[in-house]
Amino acid sequence: MKGTDVMKTDLVTGAAGFIGAEIARELLKQGRQVVTIDNLSTGAEEHIPENVIFIKGDTFDKEVLEKLEKYNIENIYHIAGQSGGITSYDDPVYDMNSNIKSTLLLLDYAAEHKCQSFIYASSMAVYGDENQCPIIEETAIIKPNTFYGIGKMASENYMRIYAEQFGIKCTALRFCNIYGPGQNMENLRQGMVSIFMSQAIKNKHIHVMGSEKRFRDFVYIDDVVRACIMAADGKEKERFNVYSIATNRKTTVEELIRLIQKVMPFEVSVEYKGSTPGDQFGVYCSYELIKKNLGWTPKIDLQNGLAKMSGWALGDKQKGK
Ligand SMILES: NC(=O)c1ccc[n+]([C@@H]2O[C@H](COP(=O)([O-])OP(=O)(O)OC[C@H]3O[C@@H](n4cnc5c(N)ncnc54)[C@H](O)[C@@H]3O)[C@@H](O)[C@H]2O)c1
CATH class of the missing domain: 3.90.25.10 (UDP-galactose 4-epimerase, domain 1)
Known part of the structure; x- marks a missing residue:
């Protein structure tokens, strides 16, 4: 069921943080309405771009997600998450909720509300240490070294199922090391x-x-934002796609x-x-696949x-x- 707000809206989780804030800023520039959910665990409220509608809370809390009901969410950029490998050992259960349960609940929301696309901030952490570089998505060994990497890997698999069985267009973007202005x-x-x-x-x-x-492999923030938005607009035949966001x-x-x-x-x-x-x-990592399918290259x-x-x-x- 769609919300009552007629404006086309995108949900960007984690817009109080580094990457989410920049995606939200770009979407606003393109004239979209943007809603964010953020629990301010590593982000800061003053970092949320002006005019973004802010819902404070955990992305793995069903009651928080119910606050989205009045919006007409088209695309979900699921960027929020416990975002460190080392810090995933501090509280593995929180890491699991933050990085797996949240994805599952948001995918469920996307299926129920027939959202157009679901973009996910995955990570090169899914690759672990057993691959030859440059890593190529289609042939890579997926063997994460950390709880964090396991969370990203699990989320990607939930996305695959939601794409195959419920028809949601899902794209997992495995970010390499992202840097740039706005980083904490x-x-x-x-x-x-x-x-x-x-x-x-x-x-x-x-x-x-x-x-x-x-x-x-270091990727500049503006290139990442472009990749996320291109992925949401992507017209690939497959409903589930996985790309490394990298420079090779x-x-x-x-x-x-x-x-x-x-x-x-x-x-x-x-x-x-x-x-x-x-x-x-x-x-x-190689970026040949996203270049071939979406025309993205790092600039x-x-x-x-x-x-x-x-x-x-x-x-x-x-x-x-
Ligand atoms: N920065 C990188 O180099 C990099 C590399 C690979 C993947 N990623 C992924 O990209 C995403 C964003 O990374 P970032 O660098 O912007 O991190 P960040 O810590 O700056 O931003 C994360 C934001 O999400 C919020 N958040 C965290 N858990 C939450 C939860 N359960 N509910 C609601 N809000 C929550 C935080 O408060 C913060 O505002 C993360 O999922 C991270 O794993 C980042």
Whole structure:
């Protein structure tokens, strides 16, 4: 059953956080009405873009989802979630509720309300450590190392069932490491770029836990937002699609640190000490599949992206975007 509000509306869960806020901002720019659900666990209310309708609560709470009844939700961008591998060990049951139960309830909502599309913030964490890089979706081994990765993997499978058996168009986007203006610079347990850049700015010193030879695939936030919206509008034949949101570029931790040092207007020292259990050693992914099906390619390389982000993080927030 559709809601009473006639305006076409998108639900973006987690718009008080980094990625959700940017998706919501872009949808508003395109003239859409946007509703968010956020429990403010890692996000902040002041981060929610102006004019987004805010429902405070957990995405795994049925009573909270009932507050969506009056809206005419077309697309669901399910972005909210416990968003860290290491932090998934703090409270695995919360992680499970936040990353699996929420997806299941929202898929159920989408089926009941005949929503057009369901876009999900999955993660390269589903891949684990046994793949050759660049990882290709169709042939990849799916063997997550963390509770977090298990949650993403389970959510993707619920989406597959809802697509196959209930006809909802579902797209899981396996994000690699996302960075850019708007990322939380206070949370030192989440986001490799934001952690290192924040240390560089605060202490002129970066403390790296884990090997400098680890490597990642860094994707700029604007490219991610574009991928999400293209996926919602996608006309693929399949009802269920999975894409890596990646650049197919390998960047070691050592290289990342050097690039951050380069964009800082002062000297930054670095020290390697300690380890991060459960951390994937190295991942970078092909983006051929989303390029073929939707025409998406990443546009901003790491050097330019870091320059934009540092401009923002050093205080000149206008220059950053
Ligand atoms: N940032 C990355 O590099 C990256 C990489 C892979 C996947 N992802 C996924 O993308 C999504 C967004 O990541 P982000 O970097 O914007 O994280 P974030 O922590 O900045 O944003 C998450 C938002 O969701 C909210 N939230 C968390 N659990 C909730 C719940 N159960 N109910 C309601 N609100 C809840 C938080 O308060 C926050 O505002 C997450 O699902 C994350 O797993 C992010």
